[in-house]
Amino acid sequence: MAKRRILIVEDEAMLRRIVRDAVESAGHYVTTAEDGEEALRLFRAEQPHLVIADIMLPKLDGFEMVRAMREEGGNTQYLFLSARSTAEDVVEGFRVGGNDYLRKPFAINELMARVEALLMRLGDDADSEIYTIGRYTLDTKAQTLTIDAETRHLSTKESAILATLAQNADSVVSSRSLLMEIWGDDSYYNLRSMNVFISKLRSYLSKDKSIDIRAIRGVGYKLVITK
Ligand code: CA
Numbered sequence: 001m002a003k004r005r006i007l008i009v010e011d012e013a014m015l016r017r018i019v020r021d022a023v024e025s026a027g028h029y030v031t032t033a034e035d036g037e038e039a040l041r042l043f044r045a046e047q048p049h050l051v052i053a054d055i056m057l058p059k060l061d062g063f064e065m066v067r068a069m070r071e072e073g074g075n076t077q078y079l080f081l082s083a084r085s086t087a088e089d090v091v092e093g094f095r096v097g098g099n100d101y102l103r104k105p106f107a108i109n110e111l112m113a114r115v116e117a118l119l120m121r122l123g124d125d126a127d128s129e130i131y132t133i134g135r136y137t138l139d140t141k142a143q144t145l146t147i148d149a150e151t152r153h154l155s156t157k158e159s160a161i162l163a164t165l166a167q168n169a170d171s172v173v174s175s176r177s178l179l180m181e182i183w184g185d186d187s188y189y190n191l192r193s194m195n196v197f198i199s200k201l202r203s204y205l206s207k208d209k210s211i212d213i214r215a216i217r218g219v220g221y222k223l224v225i226t227k
Contacts, residue, residue, distance in 0.1 A: 004049040004119050005167075008032045009039040009065065010081070011057050015104075019052060019081070022108050023115065029167070036060025043069050045169050047130050048076055050118055052111075053098075055082040055089070063096045070097035074130075077118040081106065131166040134208040134225050138162055147207050154204075157182055161197055165213060165223040174220040 006028045010016040016032055024030050031046060033039035035058040043051065051069060055062035066078050080093040083104040093101045099121070100114050129140040137146045143159040145152045154162070160182045165173055179186040179194060198213055198221060205211045214222045 004028045004122070005046055006030050006050045006052065006115070007039060007042055007046065007048040008052045009034075009036065009057060009062065010052075010054045011035060012054075018108065019111065022112055023052075026112060026115070034058070036062065036065040039065055040068055043076075044072065044132060046167065047074055047132065049122055050077045050079065050115065052079045052081055052115070055080060055084050055093070063092055066093075066098060067096045075122060077121060079114060079118055081111070129163060131163060133162070133166050133169075133205065133223070134211040136205060136208060136211070138166060145204055152204060157197060158201060158204075161194070162201055165221060169223045169225065172216050172220050172222045176220070178220065 006023050008016060008019050008023065008030060010019060010032070011034050016034070020030050020032055031042050031048070033042050037059040039051070039053070039057075040060065042048075051066070053062045053066055057065065060068075062080060062082065066080075069076065069078070078098045078100075080098045080101045081104060082089065082093075082101070085103040090101045090103075099118055102111060102114060131138040131140070135147050138144075138154075138159065139146070140159050140163045143154045143156065145154055145159075145162070161178060164178060164181065175191060175194065176186045179190050183190045183194070198215070202213050205213070210226045212224045212226070214224055216222055
């Protein structure tokens with residue numbers, strides 16, 4: 001199974017960690033949020049393949065959150081994970097756009113079986129990795145970067161570097177991890193080459209002034225989108 005992006009929204013720290021560990025162990029890329037608003041922001045940035053959502057959450061409850069995510073569109077599956085266990089709650093979960101509903105307490109292997117079943121439904125469409133970067137859209141399958149009606153074709157490395165920065169938006173990505181992931185070695189020669197790629201990406205993204213690929217001296221790069 002391909003590596004998928006999964007967003008876990010759970011305000012209870014212990015449970016968040018347990019679910020995160022299980023999903024990561026299955027080989028997926030995980031981000032977590034502690035409340036509905038943070039989750040909505042991460043959803044927009046990362047376009048996850050699956051959202052595992054608690055219902056009783058601070059700021060924005062799980063039903064409202066999933067409803068808002070559904071309105072944004074995209075190819076995402078939703079799994080509710082909640083202590084709210086009446087038939088009405090379950091019905092409401094499906095009504096707002098949930099694909100599955102698991103009552104707490106639950107067995108972790110049952111959760112993982114449901115996660116994999118939901119990810120199977122995505123089919124090949126999910127192999128297209130779409131990232132929203134400010135006003136730009138990066139499609140790593142087509143290797144295109146689009147703004148308004150203008151589409152630029154990227155090289156494999158350009159696309160991979162930008163996708164990695166976008167996955168980790170607002171966090172520093174070390175030069176070393178970028179080099180190891182994309183070039184397969186972190187020689188000084190490749191570091192110089194990567195810096196050239198970063199300069200090119202900056203110029204490609206220059207139509208949206210809110211986007212900045214910041215160099216963090218001696219460490220790496222950070223993609224920042226100012227709101
Ligand atoms: Ca909760």
